[in-house]
Each structure stands twice: as C-alpha cells, then as structure tokens.
Amino acid sequence: MPDNELKLPLLDQLEEGPWPSFVKDLKEQAARRPQVGQLLEQLEQSYENRWDYWRGTAINVPGYGGGIIARYSDLGEKFPQVAQFHTIRVIESPGFVYSADALRQLCDISEEYGAGIMQLHGMTGDILLLGYDNEKMMDACEALMDNGWDLGGSGNGMRTIPCCIGPARCEMACYDTLMLTKYLTDKYIGYLHRPEFPYKFKFKLSGCGNDCANSVSRSDMPVIGTWRDDIQVDQEAVTRFVKEMGQEWVIGNVTSRCPTRCIHLNGDQIEIDNRNCVRCMHCINVMHLALAPGKDRGATLLIGGKRTVRSGDMVASVLVPFQKLDSDGAYRAFSGIVERIWDFWGEHGNEHERVGEFIDRVGLGTFLDGVGLEPDPQMVANPRSNPFIKFEEYAAPRLDGEPHKAANVLNREPDREEDYEGEQP
C-alpha cells in the first residue's frame, strides 16, 4: 500500500513533541488500512485550507433511530476510501471499566469491518468506532450486537449515560452510579434507540458534589450524590491532621473556605453545624482521612444543564433536593419523576428545545405543576424580586370558567354579555 507516499507536511509537524501523537499512530495504521491514509490526506487538506470536508446525514440500522454518525466526504472522488466514513457510537461500560478481552473484541470488529480506529471515549460517553461504509457499518453493528454490545444514542432521544467511577473505587460515592447508569440505560433503551423527544435528553451521574462526570454543565438531568444526616467525623484523625498541618493551615484552607462557614476548628477538634452544610465536599476532599459523607445517602436531582447553542450556556438547577437511590422502590420513584418530565416536556416542548430552555420559556413554577413536584426554597438562589405575578388564587374569572372568589381584585367584565356563561341564571 502506498502509505509511505503520504504527503502530509503540516500534519507531520504534529508527530513531534513529547505528548503521544495521534498522527503518528494513524500513519502506522495507514500502512495496514489505506482508508486511514486518505483520512490523513483529507485532514491535511483541512489544515491547509482551514476548511472541513465532511457532510453529515442520517443513516440508521433497521430498528434503530440513532447511534450512527454518518459522514460523507466532500472529496470522495479524490479520496474514495473515505467517501463513506461513518462512526458507530457504542454504549460504554458504566464507569468506563473494561476487561482487556472486551476491548480486544472491539479491536477485532473494528479491524474486520472498519478502519480499525476508535476513540475512548467521545464527549457523550460513547465508545466511538470510526471508518465504516454503508454496508460494513451494518455488518459491524450486527457483530457488535451479537456480542452483547449495543449502539449509543444520537438525535432527539435519551442519550448514552456516562458516570463517575462511583463505589467501584471511590470513598465519596453517595449512591451506586454504575448501577443506576445501567438501570436507566436498560430501562429506557427504547427511548435511546428510537428518539421521540423534542430534543436530546442527557443524564450524567456523579457520586458526590465533586461532579467528576461534569454533569451539572453538560446534562439535562444531573444526578449528584449527597447525604442528609451529619458528616462523619473521626476526631482522632482530625487531631492528627491538625498536628501535621498546623492550626493556621487548617483554618486557611479548610474552615475559612467553607461556603457557609459551618465548620469550625476548636483547638484540634472539628465542629460542624450540619444544618447549614451545603454538601459542597471541600472539607471532606482536604481532610478525607478524618471526614466522610454521612450515612443516610442519596442524590440531588437537577434539571436543565446544557452547553452553548442556542440560548447560551446553562448550568442545571435543583429539582429534587434529596432522592434516595438505594432500593427498587427508590429507583421506581426516581423513574416516575423522569417519566413525568418526559411526558410534560414531550407534550409541550418545542422542536429543538432542551428541557432547560423549555423551563425558561414556561417558567419553573409551571414546570413543577406539570411534573407534579412541590416548590422548594432549595430550587432557587433567591425568590423573585419583581412583583409581576399571576396568583392563581386571585385570578380574574375566565370567560368560560369559575368566577374568582377573592376580594380586592378588579372584576373584569366580559366583552360581550352573551359570551359570559359563568354566572348566568
């Protein structure tokens, strides 16, 4: 194969330097798979002209409405090997844990049907297998599914769910992120494979407020572990820590960094006003030998995070301050909330309107009514400052409805007597 003839003067410069070079790896792969050589040649042309040559479209495996990121090259005549060069999104193992054999199986499938290149992992959490034409893509998907893998999400449906490492290797995890990831993925796999929402819906699962899954800014429904009893304190370990680091350091770096100033150092002992602790994790992170999350654990459910397009960056906000996630019943309660959100947003959301944008449009109060949740002061940073409120208790009579019962409100007269049926004898 003519890879040694690859002329890549710009990309060649990315072979230098200490960080592992994707160009070097792809060049070696080009010796085995000529399409990877053409992939590099097209990329070289992008570098030269600062222009992109991929066109996206929708191709689906029968029975699926997503999971394939179809790419056709605009330079298909020049680079026929990449004329069709699709990506298959494959649902990752929760927590990104793998056996070497499972990954070798992905290598086998990607080499048999595609370009033998992949990314671990995409921003969505999926494993990305690159470089399939229309026909081989179908075969590769079949092989993947035969071996227990499944296609990831794309389009206007529930998306693949990534999570942090959770209880598998972290002492901070307040619920089982891996188990909930698998539960949600499997339970709602139909919504993932056959998109039917106004727009995409992403969960990201983090076991504590450190939010290693970056859920709060990247997902429509972040699930962030927390606890509702007291922080566990090992005072002997506190004493050892204070002795080692010194009082001044502990005050400067632990107690004075507490966002609610609820933790105090009394000599070499820690005192915490747990009622005012907001579960930010800072003191636990710094003094993790002495402090630990409480024992009554669960998660805070948030809603409405997303990145920039169209309405600008949005960080999710609190929807359910505390949700237990330790039993079948708790999982069912959580699912109930999720399904009511999908029902309400699915019914009233506009085309291409993320749930956060939907809440901005209809109001969080209306949204809570729609999904059957009670308002809670933990949902807001502050109550409203403007007086432009439509109190339902004081509502003017609707033309076709019950007259209001409250005093001190100007009675609105119907425009025409015959339209007004409310109080007619």
Add this chain to the structure above:
Amino acid sequence: MNAKKPLAPRDNGAPDYKNYLHPAMERNYGRWKYHRGIRPGVFVHVSDSGESLYTVRAGSPRMLSAPLLRRVCDIADKFCQGRLRFTSRNNIEFQVEKEEDIQPLIDEIGRVLRFPVGGTGRSFHNIIHTQGWLHCNLPGTDAAGVVKSLMDLFYEEFTHENFPQRVKVSTSCCTINCGGQTDIAVNLQHHHPPAIDHVTINRCELPKVISICPVLAIRPDRTGGRDTVEVVEEKCMYCGACHAQCPALEIRDGDTDTLSIWVGGKSASTRGGPSFMRLATWGLPNNPPRWPEVGDAVRRILKAYQAGANEYERVGEWIGRIGWKNFFAETGFEFTKYHIDSYRWARTTFNTSAHVRL
C-alpha cells in the same frame, strides 16, 4: 451473495460492568475508605478491609488504532489482571495491588505506549475535546491538533502537580461548544452571518430552519422562484444554530474564523459551586498545525494563575478574589467592549455595586 441474518433491534443496553471490574474493585465495592496521591499520576485507594489498590494514570490522545489499543490491553493483562479503566478526560488507568508493581508498570507504559503518567491532582489535566476536522461535519477548526499542540507545551505541567489547584481545559470547534465548563477553554468564533445556498436549501425543512434561530433573524423568502430563507444581518449573532440544522446556511469562513480563550469555568459544587467560563481574549488566528498564539495565551493565564492563586483556588475562584481588573492587568489581555455581555443574561453580569479596585 451471502445470506445475511436480518438486522433487528437487540436493545442489549449497557455492558455489565460487574464483569469488567478489577478483582480488588469487586471485593471492595462500596467499601473504600480513603485515597491519597503517591506521586503525580499515581494514587492509592484503601478499603476498610485493609486492601490497597494502586492506580497509574496515563494520558492518551483519545484516538487509538486497534494495534495501539491491543498494546494497552497487553499491559493490562501483564500487570492488572486483565482489567483497566478510562477517565472522562481520555486517560487510561492501570491498577495494581502491590506497590512494587508500580514502577515496572510505569516503565512498561513509557516503553510500549510512550504515554506520559500524570494528569492527577494539581496538574494540567488531559484536555477534553471534540472531533474537529478529523470527523465532524460542523467544525471551523481542528480539535485533536489543538490538543496535541497544547499538551506538548504543557507536558511538564501534566506530569507534575505544581499548580495551586487542578487545571482542566477543553477545546471546541464551533459555538455548540461540546466541552463542559472548564478552567480554560479554547473556542471558535464566527464573524459573518451564514452564507445561504438557495439551491441546496431545498433539502432542509424550512420551518425548522426558521424556528431554530434564537434571535429570530431568519425569515422565509422566495428567490429565483424558489422557497428559501433570508437572514436579517443586524439581528444575527453568528451562533451557527441554523448551520447545524441545515448545511445550506454556511456559517464558517476559513479566512475569518478566529479562536477565543475563556476562563474560570467549573462543574464541581466545591466551595462556591459551579461557575461559567468568561471571555478572556479573542481574535486569535486559527493557525494550524500548531496554533502557537493559542499556546501563548494559555501560558499567560497559567503563569498569572500560578503566581497569584492561593492553595485550592481554581482559576475562576482566583479571579473571583483578585477581580477582573487585576486578571486583565496580570495577564496583559486587553479588556474591550466585546467582553461585556450583550445577550440574555447580560445585566446579571454587570457590577451592580460600588465595589471597585483602584
């Protein structure tokens, strides 16, 4: 041709992670007591059973050929009982139960993979990024090349933990901005309204094209006897939402698209909670293959941060303390009218007090 099985939805769901856990993870699932760093890129988790699990974190370029991934797997077989994990920032984590296995493992990672070990704690973490020119249909710039260039520049910062706090970076290739809120982000800016192809636009659903515009700048139109749209240029803010909906509205321009640097984002609820990234500097040339101007700008921010931040302060928290006036003074970036927000929540970003640093 071969008779093929009919394709049908199998709906397998997520892989069963229980089969993929390292044996020590399986034994100590939910029982971990604490962890501590041993050296940059290496940390240990200790269980209440007394068992220890040592993790070595290696930075990967995310894109892996099958032969390279097989070499990764061989190392996992040799040292880690055939198990391994990835992080959300594209690192590979190899785990061993014995402390004496750490150095041979690191040596093997260096010799076989040439991957650096680091990216933990107070280091310059591996960069999360998108596809870029390599495989996306929307990008104005590349991702993997920008990342490679930056990671080469900050290789020492990846393999050491010399910052006041962790530094997380992301890059994006269009204004969709796939990355999360990070300490430093490299994003692309467009500078023109979309150029409309009135012929190929007939492949798009025009009502969808019109309704996707967040500022209602797109209106139905007829040109040359064809149904098409027009863009009110004064309203258009070059976000590119329409381009993602319909490729006939071309928002990119290889000659004029530029890069900008954003600072101070954070996802964790630690201390002050999550924060948005804010514009630090703009108008950097989209300059492949090495984007040196981007590297210079990032270095300026890192230098000022390293010199001025207190322990545990993320970039955004450092700026919150010293104020934007001092941030611009320390970095030397010019503050311009373009730094002042003009979109939906602009007023919430103004200084509505008499707090000024003089």
